[in-house]
Amino acid sequence: MDPFFYERPTELTRAAARAAEPGAMIYAGGTTMLDLMKHKVYAPERVIDITRLREPGLREIRRDGDLLVLGALVTMHQAAEDATVKAEAPAISESLWLAATQQLRHMATLGGNVLQRTRDPYFRDPSWQAVLTRNDPRDSGEPEGANRLGAVLGTTETFLASYPGDFAQSLAAFGATVEITGPDGARSLPFTDLHVLPADREAPDQVTRLAPGEIITAFRVDLSPATRRSTYIKVRDRSSYAFANASCAAGLAMEGETVADVRLGLGGVATVPWRATAAEEVLRGERPTDDAIKAAAEAAFADARTFHHNAFKVPLGQNTIRRALTVLRDMEG
């Protein structure tokens, strides 16, 4: 790890100002960032530790009518365990529970969690640059290399590295809003606009739409029947401590026999947190029969692009959607 300046401000505005300086990175739980610094993927000159910021909202989970607000410094563990989250948006709690390990969930914060980078091995070891002729960005993954865990949605011909998180899929599914404070003040953004699709990047390293110094302060989720009847399905190679090969955050609201509202967020199969709006459209207003669910699952992957080792992610992703929706359909509603 390279030497760096370390600062631990207590005021959000000061943190934003300091984080806007060249070479600065924001540090919260550190569970991904320290790894990447040790691997020399990140080499910040300044580390701005925001864990001592005094603004109480950063550490709160608050319900205000049908609005759920999750502070950015709430840990994964706290949010997973929160009674309101469990009752009002179980998919959020489940997506956190099924991620990482007990130790990591106690360290990692919600704000940092959504910013975790791809687990693509070519990204995590910069020495690949010396042996592979690679274009920027370095977090693209390798179409001709080991890419079993690569994405099939939101890819380009040369970019297939998958977004690894779980929590973000439930935020995407529920149409959450992300609250941001920067050197120029506060703003908000639809969560699905936070991450930049590879094809839309303006610069190779533009992973998110956060400007220098901008700090995520909270996530806002509108609670609804579809958040209450929701679940998170995670499919992986072993029973714990593994990233998803495919995952689905799903919410369902019924009106009599037909679907009033359905929400689908997909993980493990896409380059960014992914909302399967096309699949939602197929089901909305329909009876959720096996055939309708199957049609929705197929619609979700209509634009999929597969690579050498990851073609299985299309049927696997479809089946993960089918599993999630079947579970919700058969739930007492």
Add this chain to the structure above:
Amino acid sequence: MTRTYDISEAATGLPMIGAPEPRYDGRMKVTGQAVYAADAPVSGTLHAALVLAPQARGTVSAIDAAAAEAVPGVRLVLSHLNYPSDLEAVPTFATGGTTQASWQGFESPELHFAQQPVALVVADTIQNAREGAKLVSLTVADPAEAPVASIFAEAAPEARDISDVIPNVVAGDVDAALSSAAHVVEARYTTPFQHHNPIELYATTAEWRDGGLIVQCPSQWMTGTRAALATKFGLAVERVRVIAAVTGGGFGSKATVMAHTFLAAQAARMVGRPVKLYLSRHDMWTAGSHRPESSHDLRVGMDAEGRLTALDHAQVQQTSRMDDVPLPGTEMTTRMYGWNAVRGTNALVSTDTNTPGFMRSPAEVPAFFALESAIDELCVASGRDPVEVRLASDSMTEPVEGLPWTSRSLAECLRRGAEVFGWEGRSERPGTRTRDGLLIGHGVASAMYPIYASAAVVDVRLGSDLSVRVSAGAQDIGGGTYNVLTQMAAATLGVPLANVTAELGDSDLAPNGVAGGSRQTASLTGAVKDACEKVIAELAQVATKEDGPLAGADPASATVADGKMSIGDRSVPLQEVVALVPFGVVKMRGSWIPASADPKSIMDLYRRGATSLIGFTTDTHARSSFGANFVEVSVDPVTFEIRVPRMVGAFAAGRILNEMTTRSQLMGGMIWGVGSALHEQTEVDPRAARFVNADLGEYFVPVNADVPEVAVEIVPEEDPHINPLGMKGVGELGITGMAAAIANAVYDATGVRLRDLPIRMEHVLQGMQT
């Protein structure tokens, strides 16, 4: 010459299944008190870090170390530019020597594999060493040829016949036997690159003192490491000392001496200070060995009565361009059942990796995955029960040379395992057994591991307070060697277990062979017994002197028990006898040399680290432990996740000295088998011939949640031919049948036959959708 030992409890003082004593070093390890090789403080130590070349082939044409040398605290940048040219090449283990590979340091600028260490930066702190290492800049002249990543790559060279190294095994006319068989299965099975990943990382601290060399490094082989260092640096073996009091797992990875140990020693010599080189998990993927890829073409025949009759097994295995490491899997498969005719052949394919090596049950894990899967396919083809077929094909004589097994309890293991597991036979149609929405499959496979033996030497000291110290330059790699030594000495000397301590892991102690190949317990205990008997004889001489408490009695008939020495009906407290010994202590060196080994083998062991290995077959017998693995798998029909909710292993390995450590060894092997079958694969980039997932975050092994129910059954077995105590090894046995048992259970659950490891969800998905 057939030799039969009296292994009875009366003769040996040992029960056939010994008490379940907890690990001698267990508490120390789980409370963090154990001092591992890299933990031991050495005054004035400098720290080192490796520079790895990312290219798999080519020549390092320039090294720019100026930036590294400018880092404060950097003392040395070692590379081929300043590496001595007069260091001796030490023979590799595969050629009867002690080293992991013929690449042993910076002798040349040539690259043999990706991530090969090409420079070592030595600094006052580990941080500065690593900072310096990062700043070393390499220029590599590209080779004409692209590297070859895998034996399965299109560009892989032809397989080379190695029958001059491992003779083909041929008995009977296998082609005729197959053509007259009622059922024949012909199929190819493959296994991937895998890495051992013991928890304790590789490390070496080297210190030159008084013209000699002291090295602390985790090692399964103290005597061999000492011999290797002595040869490398032109020293007498007495000038070299290797220390590792405990190890945090070895599994074969620490059996042989790796290049980084030589590099640390050379760096220490150049800087005139002790140097510690502590490898990262990532570095370990190429600093040491791995399980090579393999491919197995099998033809297996069964007669109309459901008896296995013929096996034609052609094994192709990966090795490095530098070294041939042949793992003789077909030697075992051709002898496993009462075949009428067999042919076993072996071939190698050289690719651009570091030299492969010994990873827990190196020959058996791949070879028995193939054989025991093929047998399952025959059972499906013939509609027969896999347990019944194996029972019908059991034989107390191996079929190649017609040698009797010293003991063989395969049938008892199959029956006992089936009973404990609740084996109901295969489903009539695969894919029809369900529970809670999951497809359930049951699978079985036989397990075996040959019995090796080495010459062993042990010192036993009995003190005036009846304290006993057992010392050997051997190693406890987690199997409970400390325990068996203390238990054995306590039983033989008739003193409480609490009186006995053991010391291992220091090459200054009595020379011993490698702690690998499941041989150490059976070899060392013979030497402990010999040393203890010499102690008793010495005490009997003293006790029966004219003025002794047992004056006039015959010393040859002395026995000890419960702290007393008895001759006939006279007895005396042992402590009184010890008090009469000059200097008040008795110290004796005991040894054990396997019956058919060269008596000079101990001298070879001492000087060269030669292994004096007694193998799988002798003139009179075939030697192996056997067992049976039963596995239940569940497969989610929607998500295709494969899990192993329960497994049962039944094993027989002769006398069991410690029921608890034996059970734990076998359980560990079975759990590893789940990883080997379902999780573990070192992926290799096809263009760069470089390992991709060199990190425990991406290289999967089972977690606790993956192994909810593991049952180990120890089947009693008496073997009067194998050695004086009737003991066989268990360290490698538990894993050998697991991969096939799981593959067979996956077939039972889904109807999909998968012949390539690891078995993953996409393979089941693809199979079930077509």
